[in-house]
Amino acid sequence: MRSDSDESQLNSPGAAAESCLRCERLRKSFDGTTALGGVTLSFPNCGVLAVIGPNGAGKTTLLNVMTGFLCPDEGGVFLGDTELTHLPPYRIVQAGVSRTFQDLRLIALLSVLDNVM
Ligand SMILES: Nc1ncnc2c1ncn2[C@@H]1O[C@H](COP(=O)(O)OP(=O)(O)OP(=O)(O)O)[C@@H](O)[C@H]1O
Numbered sequence: 001m002r003s004d005s006d007e008s009q010l011n012s013p014g015a016a017a018e019s020c021l022r023c024e025r026l027r028k029s030f031d032g033t034t035a036l037g038g039v040t041l042s043f044p045n046c047g048v049l050a051v052i053g054p055n056g057a058g059k060t061t062l063l064n065v066m067t068g069f070l071c072p073d074e075g076g077v078f079l080g081d082t083e084l085t086h087l088p089p090y091r092i093v094q095a096g097v098s099r100t101f102q103d104l105r106l107i108a109l110l111s112v113l114d115n116v117m
């Protein structure tokens with residue numbers, strides 16, 4: 001995720017001031033491939049925010065960094081006044097931020113309810 005200025009500003013208009021979850025200037029590269037080129041993003045307290053982009057744009061990398069599955073090279077993730085950057089995933093879940101996974105795997109021997117749980 002990057003822009004010509006290498007500094008993506010994805011804030012929804014007017015949302016930053018009342019935002020609960022936010023990313024500030026996140027950068028993440030893999031062996032020279034820049035996945036996140038300085039992403040600043042605010043999630044409003046209510047409503048739905050979609051992050052869209054072509055294959056390889058960095059959407060999953062963003063979620064991985066925000067939920068502690070990857071450490072950013074630079075930048076931070078915040079929930080209100082609490083910094084989540086570098087916390088392990090279980091601590092981030094305890095703080096109230098959860099996710100689903102793109103590579104969802106179902107366990108055929110379990111019921112639908114057990115799979116969801
Ligand atoms: N673990 C990794 N090691 C090396 N490169 C990676 C790794 N994870 C992601 N990348 C690279 O980072 C870039 C962003 O990938 P990412 O998976 O975040 O994109 P995406 O927007 O989720 O794509 P898709 O729409 O296909 O799910 C791609 O160039 C990808 O090849």
Ligand SMILES: [Mg+2]
Nearest residue numbers: 059060061102
């Ligand atoms: Mg993805």
